[in-house]
Amino acid sequence: MSDPDAHQLGNLDELKDGDLQVFEDIGDYGIVVCRVNGELFGLEDNCSHADTPLSEGRLRGYQLTCPLHGTSFDVRTGEHSGPPAYEGVPCFKIELNDGVAVALPQEDSNKKEKGASDGLGDFFQTR
Ligand code: FES
Numbered sequence: 001m002s003d004p005d006a007h008q009l010g011n012l013d014e015l016k017d018g019d020l021q022v023f024e025d026i027g028d029y030g031i032v033v034c035r036v037n038g039e040l041f042g043l044e045d046n047c048s049h050a051d052t053p054l055s056e057g058r059l060r061g062y063q064l065t066c067p068l069h070g071t072s073f074d075v076r077t078g079e080h081s082g083p084p085a086y087e088g089v090p091c092f093k094i095e096l097n098d099g100v101a102v103a104l105p106q107e108d109s110n111k112k113e114k115g116a117s118d119g120l121g122d123f124f125q126t127r
Helices: none
Strands: 007-010 020-023 031-036 039-044 058-060 063-065 072-074 091-097 100-105
Touching: 007 031, 031 091, 031 100
Parallel strands: none
Antiparallel strands: 007 100, 020 031, 031 039, 039 091, 058 063, 063 072, 091 100
16 A cells, blocks of 8 residues: 555454444544445544534434534535534545445545634634
């Protein structure tokens, strides 16, 4: 594996549709990996609103809902459904390499850019 940003997750064949699994030792917050319709998706395991593990929330279809205040995040893109979260969360592309799942940061995903505003952030930002 040559990409220094790639994270090996192991064999995830046991992860069934609608299930999720946490990898805590990756990055500042870990990654929550979900399987939906046979595909694997990864998100930073931290709600952009108030630092809550999204892995403790509910996965319905492609939407992972934060357990604290209910914002949903699309596991395919990291985009948020609306307030009280004011931005999405970083997401990861999950590739299979000889049966081993590998998480790669999506460059264009929702990086937390300080000072960026969608017009709602000034009202809903909590940190
Ligand atoms: S902590 Fe997730 S919506 Fe508030």
